[in-house]
Amino acid sequence: MPGRVVADIGHGVVADVFPEELPVFAAVSSAYFDDPDRTLSGKDRNGGPLGFGLVEVTALMTPAVLWVVQVVLQHYTQPYIEKGADGLRSRAARLLRRRGKGVPGPDDVDAESLRALTPEQRAELRDVAVDAARRRGLSPEQAELIAEAIVHRIPGAGDEQGPPNRP
């Protein structure tokens, strides 16, 4: 199932950081995987006939969270694919499932295979997450919270800290 891992991790992050968005997570994540750019832009036309009219609200974070999760997982898988690094190659080979002749991506990551990440790798992923969140225009606090939640949601590390709390 495409994006299943991203969706799973994203669902957990949203539950931790933006729980008010959970009731709409399924629909938004589904739209995100269909057309990420359009969903992220949030520029869909509305206010048609019998619409309530323009009610502007603080934008939903769910698409941004999914995007950050995707970037983090891409960062994790990319070195194995491009560099063919020793040591992790055999592990990556186990972790990644190839589909046909395509290049494996974050959607192909098996959550079970993430258990054995080292603390250094997790710290690196956390930095990647913060950077990605900042690039999406999120505030530093939000970026930190999302990064913490992502790292926490990756099994095998950070369990002792528990999920992050929103300020």
Place this chain on the structure above:
Amino acid sequence: MAMPPAGTTTRFIMLITLVMAGGLFTFYELYFLVPGNWDHFISVFSRCFADPRISVPDPDDFERARRLLAVCQAPAFYDKVAWIGWGFLLLTAVAALLYGMHPVWIRRRGGLRPYVRDEDNAEVLGYLDALRSRMGLARAPAWFVAPRSIRTGGGQAFGLPWRRCVRLDAGLIMLYTRDRALFRTVVLHELAHLRNRDVDKTYLTIAIWWSFVAVVAVPLLGLVGYAALPGPTVTRDAMWSELVPYMVDRPHNVGQALVVAVLVYLVRNAILRVRELHADAVGTAYDEPVPAADPGPPDPGPPGRGAAVRWSWPRFGLGTHPAPEWRAAVRRRPELLWRPTLWELAGVGVVAGLLGNSLDLLVRGLFLDAFGKLNTFGGEAAVGAVLGPPLTAFLVVSLWRAAAGDTGHRIRWWHCLVQPPVLALGVLAGLALPLLIHSFNTTPYALASSRVWWGDLGILVTAGVPLVLGGVLVAWWFRSATRGTPSAVHARWSMVAAATAVFPWFLAWYVSLAADGPSSGANPAIGCWLGGPVSGDPAGFFWTLGCAQAFPVLNLVELNPVTLPGLALLWLVPSIAALRGRAPGRGRASWRRAPLVGAAGGVIVIAAGVALPHWARAAVPEAVRHDLGAEGANFDLAYWRAYLMIAVLAQAAVALVTAGAARRDRPGLALLAASVTAVVATAGQIGSYTVARCVDLMETRPSRCLPEVVASRLAADLHTVTLYGLLAVIPAVPIGVLAGTLWRRRSRPPGPSAEGQADPRPPVPAGAVIGCLVVVTVTAAVLVIPIAWLNWARWGAG
């Protein structure tokens, strides 16, 4: 207070009418821009004029040639009618298709996902269902999420009758936690759309608009461009390119179609705006109360009289949604919803005028091409008959809405003075539109007719006076008949009464627009004073009633079987309301007194009618009295006009006294009293003519001193007496009201109204008198039908 029809109904009818008017006009005119139609038309007429009986008619029997031509050319007209029919069928089919497809379109455009239950949204869905239940919707809509609408918290109702749907922005669902009140407001607003049955009207409106663009506007532009191509490209007929400018007024068509398209668009948006306001009002009614500490946005509508009818362009805007401050005001004061806007009144008038123009085209073609009749007013009469009642009904509904939107729920006097002129101006503007567009037109067709259009415009301007006056009278009567606070039943019956009463008058007015000379609506005042004394009448007593000659169109009112029943309804509706009402002070005494006053007036007419032969015998020389066959007016006619004048004056006097004595229901009471006078006076003419025969007033030899009674003649005379009596009653009533008010102020201090006291026992049961009058009215209306038919045949003969 029972609520009147919402503004949506008016606007929706306006939209349909506008599309019909624009479509009819465009399809009719575009017929010749299609080469195949042109070829058919030319072939029909070529065949017709190949017949020598038509092309070289017998000088002694032109009528035969005319009939033959009518039969021969009728297929060309019916082909045109079929073309228009196909055009409307296509227009309807496209609109239906667009309406049927709107759910698919909305779902695809917004990327909507069904909002299905899972562990994350079970609570939200439960809350949505609770709101649905609170709104009283038996069937739950299908909920959809707009997942890409992450920055907005809106919603949208849509769907077909068997599956209503509500779209919820993703941002709105987030508000369930962050701002429950706003979430609830938006959802209730959308559910209110379902409760108000807005979905079908709204999406049909949108569909009609796009169908109009696709089937009327775009083909028009395309065909106009196509017709501009070199002749051989378009048709084999070499004459086509030269003749088509005379057959199709292309710049005029484009100009009118553009105006209609703009109007359709504005009406479309007006419908959408008013539905939003209604949904706001209903949604608020089912919402939890707003805390008193929240003052909300400022109220845009001052509660006083000035706000009852609005020119509210800046506030309402022209878009699909009303201005926020106006929405806020309607949430707090839903009665503001009912107030009609003057733009709406003017718009309805313009639409009626445009429809009149379009129907004129069709019926003129019908009479000319299919019936072979020239210079007939039959077409105008038919169009006037179609337009008058709906316009009157709209005016009544508009006044009813003004009362519903008024803080005191009353029809104010300024409503009666402002609304009719605005509606009339709209009608005149709609009728004048083709003339105005002609002024910018340089085609041979327009240049050929440019000499007359200023004159046409002048007729419209002067004809506006009787139109405005008639509208004000209808408004005043409605205000009086409903005592200013219309109930639903009362208002509906009043609407029927007013529409029926106006029917013959508007018909005559519409015909007068097309008529030249003294019959034109442009010459009302002059005509009344053109009458002179009967030739040879030295005393000058037997003046003709000049108006009869100056207003031939009044003949359409005088000999019309609807005239008397319409007038009767004007007193019947308020009288029933007063006599059946159980509340004290409903003025029953006045309704019992009015027939007696009317009967007294009739008795005076009879007395005068009996004395008249003796006086005439003494005053007028025998040669004049016996001049029965001279040219012009003879004495018999003069005698009848003298009697008629006495009856008219008596009706005016009766109306004046009745209106002056009453404190409410004055128009209805005056009409009832005058109607009784008219009936008695009409019967009394039998006695007057019998006496005239007894004294040999007109006959040259002794005649029998016996009454002559011809029922149909009496029925026609009752119509005449009532019609001319009404022309005098109309000014007499306000004079009586004024005089009565002044007299009461000076003669006694204000005390309890006589109508508020216990009603005295009536000497005659009012119901019986009114019942008899109704029977007489209906009988006269039925008896006059054969005469009216002959009259109509004369008007329609051409």
